[in-house]
Amino acid sequence: MADDFLVALILAGGRSSRMGRDKALIPVAGVPLLRRVVEAAGSCCQQVYVLTPWPERYQAVGGSYNLLMETNPGQGPMVALATGLSQIDCVWLLLLACDLPQLQPDILRGWKEQLTLVPPSHLAMIPRHGSRWEPLCGFYRHQALESLQEFMATVERSLQRWLDQVPVTPISVGTVESQMLLNCNTPEDLRAIASEGTSANL
Numbered sequence: 304m305a306d307d308f309l310v311a312l313i314l315a316g317g318r319s320s321r322m323g324r325d326k327a328l329i330p331v332a333g334v335p336l337l338r339r340v341v342e343a344a345g346s347c348c349q350q351v352y353v354l355t356p357w358p359e360r361y362q363a364v365g366g367s368y369n370l371l372m373e374t375n376p377g378q379g380p381m382v383a384l385a386t387g388l389s390q391i392d393c394v395w396l397l398l399l400a401c402d403l404p405q406l407q408p409d410i411l412r413g414w415k416e417q418l419t420l421v422p423p424s425h426l427a428m429i430p431r432h433g434s435r436w437e438p439l440c441g442f443y444r445h446q447a448l449e450s451l452q453e454f455m456a457t458v459e460r461s462l463q464r465w466l467d468q469v470p471v472t473p474i475s476v477g478t479v480e481s482q483m484l485l486n487c488n489t490p491e492d493l494r495a496i497a498s499e500g501t502s503a504n505l
């Protein structure tokens with residue numbers, strides 16, 4: 304069977320220490336954050352995976368997704384991305400944090416359309432904001448795995464620094480996209496979203 308062209312990997316194994324409780328399960332406009340991300344991912348990807356050391360916590364979040372058990376947790380997003388790539392057959396993988404309440408499916412689908420234009424030598428297509436990448440809402444080729452493993456062998460664990468060193472197609476980020484990329488780390492972030500109302504179109 305042919306590999307899926309695009310799958311999503313949602314990371315739900317962080318400590319949520321700034322939030323003080325599990326971010327993935329916090330409802331925003333009545334819908335748990337993880338479910339919002341699952342549904343946005345499902346609108347443009349053939350399969351959606353959630354990587355977590357606590358699959359039992361997320362069994363009943365709702366939406367359509369596969370839980371992937373993380374046996375080496377707490378190593379951060381770069382290790383988690385490599386873990387996902389080593390377990391999933393695909394051409395491209397859309398990596399998403401679980402704390403993106405304002406993802407817009409139409410923007411994600413527009414970005415997906417651009418994947419066919421990425422030069423074969425480029426390992427990723429990632430939103431870029433000024434001098435910063437947004438690696439937790441970005442697209443990675445399956446072939447990136449080898450390069451990630453080599454990079455991590457030097458004890459580096461920074462996706463920002465890896466992206467600075469390999470060929471990457473940047474996605475330019477305007478006002479709408481930058482709103483969509485705002486994540487939710489603290490109770491203050493949650494209050495700001497609640498008071499503004501979320502623009503997520505889920």
Ligand SMILES: Nc1nc2c(ncn2[C@@H]2O[C@H](COP(=O)(O)OP(=O)(O)OP(=O)(O)O)[C@@H](O)[C@H]2O)c(=O)[nH]1
Pocket residue numbers: 314315316317318319320321322354355356373376377378379380383399400401402439488
């Ligand atoms: N599966 C997995 N996800 C991770 C890991 N580290 C971070 N994440 C996820 O990566 C995303 C961004 O994480 P952060 O907000 O930077 O870190 P966090 O640990 O969740 O939160 P803080 O403790 O407040 O820093 C979230 O979706 C996290 O759940 C990890 O080791 N494994």
